[in-house]
Amino acid sequence: MYGDRDGWQRDGFESHEGVVGVLQADGSEPGPVYFDLGSGSFFHESIDWWHYDGTMHRPAATSMRGRCACGWRGEKIYPIDWEKVREDDDPDAYDTSGPYGDWAQHLDEVAGRAVKLPEDLADLLTQVREHLDLLLLDEDKYVTALKAADELEDIVAGVGPTAARLLTREDEETTSEIAEALGMTEKAARARLNLRVPRPLISNHP
Template structure:
């Protein structure tokens, strides 16, 4: 969302009563000017990584109020830009080898079918057992890969984040998660 001056507003806070905590939101429909909130005049795509779309899409508040359903309002423009950004980020990420991609797809498909082929109790138990096996593989291989990447982390964190297809903050969190998984 953008205000008339082109700035991006901070979160909207909701006082729900006598507590010390306030709910906050950055959902576009809360910037409607009601209850002394700022009024957004346009929206654009944005991502947690800091990317912002280039196109601005006007908000017709009369239409929003008329429909009385913000989910019915056409936001396909900003979402399409955001999805294109995500595709671009994914395109820069390290590609998995084709055989591994196929194998992971087969595992996912087989787990999806597993409880349908067995009685529910045995099927769910088999799915959980398979998940345990997958977790064991991750616990064995993930920490070593994370530690190897962490050695070069500070000099190459932007490159590591790009290779993983995520923000630097998310990449750091993933490295820490896997680095200490087996401990």
């Protein structure tokens, strides 16, 4: 997989963002690389694999693997040819299809454990998305698209908090079980469950 500077995502499972992870020669996973940008106490932090080249006192990675925001790590290890990386002088040109393929398989498993929407509802949601996409192709329909989005937000604001409240009642499922059913990480699921307050129908401000 090339051109992966922004990470890997799949529609419907955005919280399971994937990236290329790295390992050092001893099999350990290094922490983030920090860059002093010369702005006082602020340091830029990065886990981009190409920064682990051992230069400028950075950790030296010898291999890569798939990595997901949920904590999953790929079992397959792929050696990094730093001579090739330096020769191309473009990290996006380096072949990371192995780690990407392993992450994609992981996402297939996540999707397989997630709850399935009723077929008619899934088809309806697909039609809504396709219709909205068509509206965005016509500048005369932008207001219509925005109005439709507002209507959808009202629906979500009513249904989402109610479902979250019912799910988090005493003796209900655990957060990990809910996260698995939603196809989310636990962090994302907790954020979703905490969104229990619907949008106000009337603004308090003029």
